[in-house]
Amino acid sequence: MTEPLIRRREGFAGQRMRVLPRPLVALASSSPPLSQLLVTDVGCFPRASTHGRTRTHGAEQHVVIVCAAGRGTCTVPSGVHAVQAGQALVIPAGLPHRYEADAKEPWTIWWLHLVGQQVPALLAASGATPDQPVVGMGDPSRVIALIDTVIRRMERDETMSALLASSGAAWHAMALLAADRRTITRQQADPVDATIEHLRANVSTRISLPDLARMAGLSVSHYSALFRRATGYGALEYQTRLRMGTARELLDTTDRSVASVAAQVGFTDALYFSRQFRRIHGMSPTEYRSRDTG
Known part of the structure; x- marks a missing residue:
């Protein structure tokens, strides 16, 4: 009988990750600009074999995962959803979920955790819903480049100016996710x-x-x-x-x-x-x- 894979949250060769201290998150979230959108966690996991995460009560933040290569799956109350290269997984705060890399073709992912008053509206504009959390992207490289900018800003330091710059890049990434998703919808289903x-x-x-x-x-x-x-x-x-x-x-x-x-x-x-x-x-x-x- 095949042994089940032991899933890891992190610890992948070449990974990059920044997590803000939660007291800083509380402080930054009270700042007028950052109260609209704040990146609390960000990272990149290359070829993340055995990667997986289960949150039975959902996450406190909204989770956005961009699959750059390979594939994986996400399980939410509506069922199991495949995630492939060139797609994004959007999980709203509080939604129970489990996601994991494919055993044969483990994904490379760039990911963000977001809080803020405008985040739900930005994510809704992407077309993702709790029942259909996976959306396509017209130009994944542009979104990935912006997440890379977020990482580099947060790697520099944790000043308010760095957080504001990372927030701006994340906002841009979410706007592109929404705009590119609409383009794909037209290409796939709209003859005009x-x-x-x-x-x-x-x-x-x-x-x-x-x-x-x-x-x-x-x-x-x-x-x-x-x-x-x-x-x-x-x-x-x-x-x-x-x-x-x-x-x-x-x-x-x-x-x-x-x-x-x-x-x-x-x-x-x-x-x-x-x-x-x-x-x-x-x-x-x-x-x-x-x-x-x-």
């Missing part, structure tokens, strides 16, 4: 994603709503609903805002005339371009160019 990328690559070309719907293989009404859900805008307004973004860049970085800029972003009528620019920016292209910057 290819048309959105087409619009971004062809800013100066106006494409009608029926043409976009045909590209997606959907009816106009269904496409319109999915497009608005994905972007927050109607398809034509989204195109206008893409074109205005390019127009802003041209106004900021070139001396080209307003008419030339308008033509570059697909407007044959410079007056109509100026009206649309004012609607979105609250000022004309000329006023925008002459404003104080820097």
Whole structure:
């Protein structure tokens, strides 16, 4: 009979880990900036063979684990969830759980423990729920780089300035987790994603709503609903805002005339371009160019 693996909480070759003293956590949590988000624990466990942790009553902090390589599992009241490279595991405070590295392909993980008033909202934005705690990431390397920044800041010292810097990096990582997760959802399940990328690559070309719907293989009404859900805008307004973004860049970085800029972003009528620019920016292209910057 095979002996069960003895699971270790830590002690892996090459690991990095910082844990704040709990009196410092209490003190920092009362500081206005850090009361919104504070990193209490952070680390990296490379190829963490036999790694595992069981918390029958959950953790006091919210736990975020990013799997960089290998795989593992997490068991919560809803069941067992596989965690693979390129995915994040998000466990809210107080949720009973057990997680562990795979025996054959042990994971490499970067992890954070977080407290603060805004943490639940940030984690909810990632799409993770107590029943579905695993989410995908569009660019795991960026999130990992930010967790590495957190570790390096906390390795330096435990001053309030170091904690504030680590908090900022963690906030950025959570925001990317939410944004990247939404991108993956569109790629996997939303047929409008290819048309959105087409619009971004062809800013100066106006494409009608029926043409976009045909590209997606959907009816106009269904496409319109999915497009608005994905972007927050109607398809034509989204195109206008893409074109205005390019127009802003041209106004900021070139001396080209307003008419030339308008033509570059697909407007044959410079007056109509100026009206649309004012609607979105609250000022004309000329006023925008002459404003104080820097």
